[in-house]
Amino acid sequence: MIIDISEFELDHIVPLFRALHNFHVDEMPWRYHLHGSDEGFHSELKDRIKSGSWILGLDAGWGLAGYLMGTPRITSESHMDRAQRHLTIDHLYIAPTHRRKGWASKLMQAALDRGRREGFNRWGVGYNAFNQDAARFYKSFGAEDHGCYSTGVLDS
Numbered sequence: 308m309i310i311d312i313s314e315f316e317l318d319h320i321v322p323l324f325r326a327l328h329n330f331h332v333d334e335m336p337w338r339y340h341l342h343g344s345d346e347g348f349h350s351e352l353k354d355r356i357k358s359g360s361w362i363l364g365l366d367a368g369w370g371l372a373g374y375l376m377g378t379p380r381i382t383s384e385s386h387m388d389r390a391q392r393h394l395t396i397d398h399l400y401i402a403p404t405h406r407r408k409g410w411a412s413k414l415m416q417a418a419l420d421r422g423r424r425e426g427f428n429r430w431g432v433g434y435n436a437f438n439q440d441a442a443r444f445y446k447s448f449g450a451e452d453h454g455c456y457s458t459g460v461l462d463s
Contacts, residue, residue: 309417312362312374317352319371320362324348327400334435360397363417365410373401375414377422394422394461396432415448423461431458 312320325348332339355378356362365373376398384390396418401411422430432450434441442452450459 308366309413310364310366312364312371314353314356316364317349317356320352320364320374321345321348323371323374323400323402324352324398326402327398331435334437355397361421363414363421365401365405365414367405372405373399373410373414375399375418377418379425379427391429392425392427394418394425394427394430396430399432411444412447415444419448419459419461427461429458430461 325343325345328339328343328348329341332341352362355376358378360376360378363375363377364371375396378395378397380391380393380395382388382391382393396415399411399414401414419430430450432441432445434445445459446452448459
């Protein structure tokens with residue numbers, strides 16, 4: 308089941324956040340390190356929620372088995388550009404025991420549906436160039452591939 312995670316439930320996300328971070332450390336040790344604490348991760352997640360991000364969790368019945376973080380990027384109209392309500396998918400993580408069962412797709416669809424309800428007109432996600440499975444996954448949701456970043460339109 309897909310659920311909304313509040314600021315008060317972040318302790319449940321921290322182990323998954325750490326697992327995703329550890330994956331990034333393994334793949335890109337020149338950029339990431341293992342020195343972060345659970346308190347630091349909790350603080351980072353709390354700050355992101357206070358700044359407007361939201362988290363959807365995958366409730367497996369025994370606890371959380373995955374999550375997705377959405378972050379709004381809202382720009383005002385200028386003399387050159389239209390106003391944009393852009394939803395960025397910051398994190399998408401599924402525990403190894405729950406992969407290849409359609410849960411990432413369910414989280415992604417729930418995030419895009421929420422983005423539409425909240426009036427976002429575009430969405431985007433960054434991923435590492437080595438992760439072509441991610442590129443194909445986001446393309447299956449209508450994203451256009453721009454190298455290491457994919458974008459899509461959220462129609463009402």
